[in-house]
Amino acid sequence: MNDIVTFKIAIPSDNDGYVLLQCEYCGEYFKCAPHDMESDEILHIYCPSCGLISESYITEDVIRLANAMIENYIQDTLYDFSKKMERQFSHNKFVKYKAGRKPKKEYEPPVYSTIEDLVEYNYRCCDRSAKINPLLKMSVSFCPFCGGVEFGNQ
Structure with a gap:
């Protein structure tokens, strides 16, 4: 990675x-x-x-846009990791893991x-x-x- x-x-x-x-x-x-x-x-x-x-x-407008882009990237990365863990533990009878809903995207102002x-x-x-x-x-x-x-x- x-x-x-x-x-x-x-x-x-x-x-x-x-x-x-x-x-x-x-x-x-x-x-x-x-x-x-x-x-x-x-x-x-x-x-x-x-x-x-x-x-x-x-x-400040550019900083606001950059922060929104970073936050969206981090949320997507964490959600993808959670989905990967959900698939990994899907056949395990001792550990159950649910990723939950995909997070809502932060508005990226132009x-x-x-x-x-x-x-x-x-x-x-x-x-x-x-x-x-x-x-x-x-x-x-x-x-x-x-x-x-x-x-x-x-």
């Missing part, structure tokens, strides 16, 4: 090709293009609001590219763009790609 189980979760992009991210420290939402995040030139992604580097920018009120901002330091909160665009924001500070409206 293989001990490693892999789940794939597709994170959709918006109409402009940006993916929704969430800072684990301040909770701020922002969007970056996948090709920018995967570029070898970019070492870290910085939060445009607090300027910190998070271990993960996965949104992931949407929500929060459409973010505005595109071109960071001059890296010549890359991201979608950020409009308030950050009018005040101060950190470049998600180098951590540099950008002041005010362009």
Whole structure:
């Protein structure tokens, strides 16, 4: 039996090709293009609001979906094991084992590219763009790609 189980979760992009991210420290939402995040030139992604580097920018929706997928997998695995034990003890007159009903599946909510009120901002330091909160665009924001500070409206 293989001990490693892999789940794939597709994170959709918006109409402009940006993916929704969430800072684990301040909770701020922002969007970056996948090709920018995967570029070898970019070492870290910085939060445009607090300027910190998070271990993960996965949104709560993706985490909720992953937890539901894991729970369904575990329930299916345990039920299959119980059915196997039921078959194994079916002809034993000393031990009786009944697997019971198959557990109800946990709802796996789809992931949407929500929060459409973010505005595109071109960071001059890296010549890359991201979608950020409009308030950050009018005040101060950190470049998600180098951590540099950008002041005010362009």
